[in-house]
Amino acid sequence: MSTVALKDVTKIWPDGTYAVDNVSLEVQDGEFMVLLGPSGCGKSTVLRMIAGLEDPTRGEILLNGEPVLELPPRDRSIAMVFQDFALYPHMTVSENIGFPLKLSGIEPSPRQDRVDAIAGALGIGEVLGRRPGQLSGGQRQRVAMGRAMVRRPGIFLMDEPLSNLDSGLRAELRAEISSMTRELGVTTMYVTHDQAEALTMADRVAIMRRGVLQDLGTPTEVYRRPATLYTAAFLGSPKMNLLEAAVYVHLDRYIALSFGEQTLYLAWSDPRARAVARYHGERIVVGIRAEALTPVTPDTQGHVFQGRIRYLEHHGHESLAYLDIGATAIVVDEIGAALTDTRGQGGGAFRRLGGALQRLTRPGGAEVAPEGPGGVATDPGRHHRKPAELAVRLAPYPQVSHGHPLAVSVRMDAVHFFDQRGDRIDAGWR
Ligand SMILES: Nc1ncnc2c1ncn2[C@@H]1O[C@H](COP(=O)(O)OP(=O)(O)OP(=O)(O)O)[C@@H](O)[C@H]1O
Ligand SMILES: [Mg+2]
Structure with missing residues (x-):
């Protein structure tokens, strides 16, 4: 043994x-x-x-x-x-x-x-x-x-x-x-x-x-x-779509996740609803893999994003469309080797990642190059916001092209929620 x-x-x-x-x-x-x-x-x-x-x-x-x-x-x-x-x-x-x-x-x-x-x-x-x-x-x-x-x-x-x-x-x-x-x-x-x-x-x-x-x-x-935003961003190809959303609780109806121009609704019957509702008035990160998105006709009701194709990538067995949906993406950049960590005491990646995201989510804070005391980068990576390009899987060589409108429905049970520290919001739920 x-x-x-x-x-x-x-x-x-x-x-x-x-x-x-x-x-x-x-x-x-x-x-x-x-x-x-x-x-x-x-x-x-x-x-x-x-x-x-x-x-x-x-x-x-x-x-x-x-x-x-x-x-x-x-x-x-x-x-x-x-x-x-x-x-x-x-x-x-x-x-x-x-x-x-x-x-x-x-x-x-x-x-x-x-x-x-x-x-x-x-x-x-x-x-x-x-x-x-x-x-x-x-x-x-x-x-x-x-x-x-x-x-x-x-x-x-x-x-x-x-x-x-x-x-x-x-x-x-x-x-x-x-x-x-x-x-x-x-x-x-x-x-x-x-x-x-x-x-x-x-x-x-x-x-x-x-x-x-x-x-x-x-x-x-x-x-x-x-378990963390980092793992979510690291695993999977294409990378998981990570979108910033503001949470608004409507007690009698649903929880609205506002992505700027568009909104998704989390039903109270969803087992994660109460965990997400605690973030009322705050911003969270919503992770959606390409396989949770399905192209639908533009008039489809329900959990749907309306977008426009920014660009297409053809991979032979499938094509990927990247949609502009007017949302903001959180980018968890990876860093190269050998960045010296000069922080004096512990704290762990979550806290460091959290710091980065909090700075990000401050109103008006667009791109951030996190700096610690003395100008030394203390964050584990650079995280920033940018206009979201929502990755969607399509059949190979689709009959659509750049600028084309595309609606996609979102499988809400396959969506991930992370707080500003980068931790999974529904950690207790299975
Ligand atoms: N002998 C050493 N002295 C000082 N720092 C070191 C030494 N060996 C490794 N490091 C540093 O320790 C950290 C971890 O190194 P390690 O070799 O374990 O990384 P790794 O995950 O195996 O990376 P890679 O995928 O590039 O092999 C790095 O920041 C590296 O620069
Ligand atoms: Mg190694």
Whole structure:
């Protein structure tokens, strides 16, 4: 049995960077957990701490229920595959894969049996005599995985193992890695910034941003019910439409969500109505995925947005229309790697995100470049408002074009509500 647990783990680099900020997480025996987040959010640091390559500043790491901070990497029964999967160039594939066994003193004959078995499982049995220089990128990656797996680790850590490969090969290896780790029943933590990888491979996904855990659940849970505005904005393609709405409660009728020129009505019978009603007179963020929008005829009544097509994108199997509906969008921008976090004390992403949104929702506050004391950016990303371009799915190559009017009905039960701190409003509801 192999489990991994992080308890309130924080890693602060000497320069004050919070690489990992109070993360707690448990990976069950045999589970495939994906750690997802943008560059610089602390994913590799989490893996490296589990492997014992870095020590946490605070908090505990437990393997199989036992604290391991004193345990050196080689005693942790962990194998790790890195992004650059360095192989020994002067050794053959067979020697590369067998090397960890040789180090542990296993005799040549049983060693070769294990190498042959794992190479067969990975589909590289034919190239065992070649050197890494004579392999394709995908084959090299399989060799690196073979070398990691050959000692039959209890825990398998993979840090963006596919990011150096082209997209076709990535999709192929994605399926192979999932099925291989499941067949072997090995507990796996897999790091990626690619949401497609996360959603297709994971038993559960942990979503990180700037060192803070944002959401944790099965792919379906985090996609269908994102816990924060950030997760909502991060998962899904096209991106979720995030619109600013003012809430007006009409006790005898409904809750009106005003998007400027247009209004949606939340019925009192909706299980989330009371939670949303608490925001009477305030502005919230309403999230609507493209799949919750259906084109309808212009005279349709009910939950309908009337818009005009700003532009179209053709993707072969579908076309996306972006509609101007006179609403305001909240943009949760993502930031690149290595922004130094200079804040002195805790506070967490929610509060920081909240600050940004509050500034945004102040009357008259259009674009905001959040600045902290001394002009240092303290927000986790730049969030701003802009005229909404509502993404709507259409059949491929539709008979409409730029400037064309289009009405879309909104499936109210598929709409998400977030408060100004970026938290889900109906958190208790299922
Ligand atoms: N040795 C180090 N010293 C100081 N800061 C570091 C060190 N290693 C990483 N960092 C910083 O810690 C933060 C998290 O880094 P980490 O490598 O864990 O990110 P990541 O999520 O793996 O990103 P990527 O997707 O780009 O690999 C970043 O801001 C990074 O610049
Ligand atoms: Mg990394």
